[in-house]
Amino acid sequence: MCKGTVICLGSDIDTDLVIAGRYLRTKDRAVWAAHVFEDLDPALAPRLSGAVIVAGRNFGCGSSREQAPIALKEAGVAAIISPLFARIFFRNAINVGLPVLEADISSCSDGDEIRIDLEAGSFELGGTTYPFTPLSPRMREILNAGGLVNYWRGKA
Amino acid sequence: MRRTLTERILHGNTGEYVDAHVDRAYVHDGTGVLTLASFREMGVPIGIDPSRISVLFDHICPANNGITADLQRELRQYASSTGVFFSDCGGGICHQIMSEGVILPGEVVVGADSHSCTGGAFGAFATGVGATDMAAIWASGETWFRVPETIGITLEGSLSGGAEAKDLALSIVSRLGMEGATYAALEYTGPGSEAIDMDGRLCICNMGVETGAKNAIFYADAVCREYLAGYGHAIDIQTPEDCSYRQELTIDLDDLVPLVTVPHRVDSARPVADLQGTEVDQVLLGTCTNGRYSDLWRFAGIVRGSKVKVRTIIVPASASVLLRATQDGIIADLIAAGCMVVTPGCGPCLGIHSGVLGEGEVCLSTANRNFKNRMGVGGSIYLASPATAAATALTGYITEPEVFHV
Numbered sequence: 001m002c003k004g005t006v007i008c009l010g011s012d013i014d015t016d017l018v019i020a021g022r023y024l025r026t027k028d029r030a031v032w033a034a035h036v037f038e039d040l041d042p043a044l045a046p047r048l049s050g051a052v053i054v055a056g057r058n059f060g061c062g063s064s065r066e067q068a069p070i071a072l073k074e075a076g077v078a079a080i081i082s083p084l085f086a087r088i089f090f091r092n093a094i095n096v097g098l099p100v101l102e103a104d105i106s107s108c109s110d111g112d113e114i115r116i117d118l119e120a121g122s123f124e125l126g127g128t129t130y131p132f133t134p135l136s137p138r139m140r141e142i143l144n145a146g147g148l149v150n151y152w153r154g155k156a
Numbered sequence: 157m158r159r160t161l162t163e164r165i166l167h168g169n170t171g172e173y174v175d176a177h178v179d180r181a182y183v184h185d186g187t188g189v190l191t192l193a194s195f196r197e198m199g200v201p202i203g204i205d206p207s208r209i210s211v212l213f214d215h216i217c218p219a220n221n222g223i224t225a226d227l228q229r230e231l232r233q234y235a236s237s238t239g240v241f242f243s244d245c246g247g248g249i250c251h252q253i254m255s256e257g258v259i260l261p262g263e264v265v266v267g268a269d270s271h272s273c274t275g276g277a278f279g280a281f282a283t284g285v286g287a288t289d290m291a292a293i294w295a296s297g298e299t300w301f302r303v304p305e306t307i308g309i310t311l312e313g314s315l316s317g318g319a320e321a322k323d324l325a326l327s328i329v330s331r332l333g334m335e336g337a338t339y340a341a342l343e344y345t346g347p348g349s350e351a352i353d354m355d356g357r358l359c360i361c362n363m364g365v366e367t368g369a370k371n372a373i374f375y376a377d378a379v380c381r382e383y384l385a386g387y388g389h390a391i392d393i394q395t396p397e398d399c400s401y402r403q404e405l406t407i408d409l410d411d412l413v414p415l416v417t418v419p420h421r422v423d424s425a426r427p428v429a430d431l432q433g434t435e436v437d438q439v440l441l442g443t444c445t446n447g448r449y450s451d452l453w454r455f456a457g458i459v460r461g462s463k464v465k466v467r468t469i470i471v472p473a474s475a476s477v478l479l480r481a482t483q484d485g486i487i488a489d490l491i492a493a494g495c496m497v498v499t500p501g502c503g504p505c506l507g508i509h510s511g512v513l514g515e516g517e518v519c520l521s522t523a524n525r526n527f528k529n530r531m532g533v534g535g536s537i538y539l540a541s542p543a544t545a546a547a548t549a550l551t552g553y554i555t556e557p558e559v560f561h562v
Contacts, residue, residue, distance in 0.1 A: 003481055012334055012335070012421070014525075014527045015551055016525075016527045016529065016530050017527070017528065017529075018535075020507070020529060021506040021507045021508055022185060022508060023529065024508075025216065025221075025223055025225075025227060025508070026223060027189065027190070027193060027222045027227070037529060039513055039529045055175070057335055058334055058335040058338065058368065061335070061368060062270065062525060062527060063269075063270050063332060063506075064187065064268060064269055064270040064272075064284045064285065064287075065186070065187070065189070065286075066286040066287045066288060066494070067190070077221070084335055084338055086335075086338065087338060087339050087368065087370055088284055088285060088286060089235055091285060091286060091523055092286035092289070093291055095286060095288040095289055096500050098290065101393055102405075105527060136173055136300075136302070138173065146290065147288070148194070148288045148291070148530055149194050149197045149288060150293070150294055152198035152199075152200055152292060153198055154199070155200065
């Protein structure tokens with residue numbers, strides 16, 4: 001179970017907008033967190049701690065950069081909800097332990113409170129309970145391990 | 157049961173999850189650094205024959221500053237000590253080097269870069285993943301996939317006038333939209349596909365990911381066999397079966413005209429004629445979409461003997477491309493026409509070096525993405541073919557290639 005405050009974003013947000021190419025040459029996660037969404041809206045980064053992003057369609061399209069979900073997680077994003085994720089971003093998010101939920105939401109506003117029950121496969125927003133598309137058993141295992149590195153550490 | 161080519165290669169039916177043996181796994185300097193970090197954190201030994209792994213530096217080559225140099229040095233040292241295939245700065249773009257006699261029909265090819273779908277031109281299942289997924293492939297030699305639904309694209313007729321394979325790629329992205337093929341495979345068949353050369357197929361498959369596709373694939377035919385024979389490979393031809401597609405699209409190549417995709421969406425192609433006259437500050441020929449020998453050849457054929465009117469950056473896709481174009485005199489023609497020729501690699505496509513745009517500047521590029529700020533904060537990118545890029549370089553504004561009797 002996790003809770004968060006909704007931040008609504010539009011459709012087709014590419015990974016260049018999540019974290020620009022000019023910030024990739026480092027392994028310092030704090031740099032990515034500090035500059036996340038800078039080219040979309042520089043005011044967003046400080047608001048991400050404890051946030052659940054409710055995005056439009058095709059979130060995370062474009063580059064395979066794993067720094068995109070890492071930046072969001074590092075900035076404190078608890079989960080992302082979109083009706084359709086770009087596939088590499090979707091895999092990457094699970095692999096870094098960031099919950100991504102595929103679901104259609106009729107309406108929501110910035111600041112709404114949301115409660116997510118990952119085990120039950122649903123979340124509650126504005127008095128409505130929404131189901132999300134279940135993850136495959138393998139993806140659930142990876143997410144439950146906290147990401148793919150931890151999943152493999154367990155096998156070492 | 158009859159299957160799509162992707163189902164045949166992944167040994168599964170659409171919708172099934174499979175653990176696929178990975179024949180070729182590759183990273184570049186950008187994603188490889190994170191792959192190595194994740195792999196070391198996993199604390200497991202390499203579980204794959206190192207000869208199946210490639211490390212190919214292309215994103216910032218040569219290094220632009222000390223931080224990049226340090227990150228590259230760490231990965232270079234690791235690659236040199238493990239027996240993986242290593243291509244250093246100057247060798248060229250990872251997807252191009254993998255296309256120079258490495259990727260073979262029927263293989264499962266995974267690259268830590270979204271444009272790894274390029275290799276589908278050889279009748280291989282080729283797709284992109286992130287850095288940690290790649291680390292797990294280093295650990296096991298396998299990865300999981302959901303076998304995708306396939307969108308069948310039948311090509312008829314042949315390209316004519318100023319239209320090129322790039323115009324077809326831009327057209328398909330706009331017809332399907334930026335999410336039109338998410339999670340799906342794009343499979344190319346029909347008499348028109350047989351008329352497209354390997355460089356053209358690589359360009360078309362390269363842009364598959366811009367529709368959200370998992371992979372894009374051509375059947376290995378006589379054209380593919382002849383290309384790979386040039387690298388010493390004898391391959392079997394792949395024949396389409398009468399399979400079922402999620403969606404079908406037929407495109408008559410004779411109807412295609414030169415297109416330009418406008419800022420900042422990659423699914424916004426319009427006829428070049430509609431944009432004729434739009435002023436540009438820079439022209440870029442290169443990238444994993446259009447930095448191949450035939451692209452340089454066509455561009456040089458248009459600018460030869462004239463002078464470009466705006467700064468024009470040429471980035472050969474690989475050292476082999478650069479060498480061949482040098483030996484044939486193409487590079488001399490380009491330089492005489494006023495173009496800059498820079499190190500083989502990704503060039504300024506991702507906005508870090510070798511031609512970053514300033515505020516308000518406009519670039520006509522042969523790349524595959526025109527996302528906001530990608531080539532520099534405040535810059536705008538139009539995407540087009542090498543021929544349209546050459547015509548535009550000569551006038552300084554977006555120009556139909558036919559103006560120069562293409």
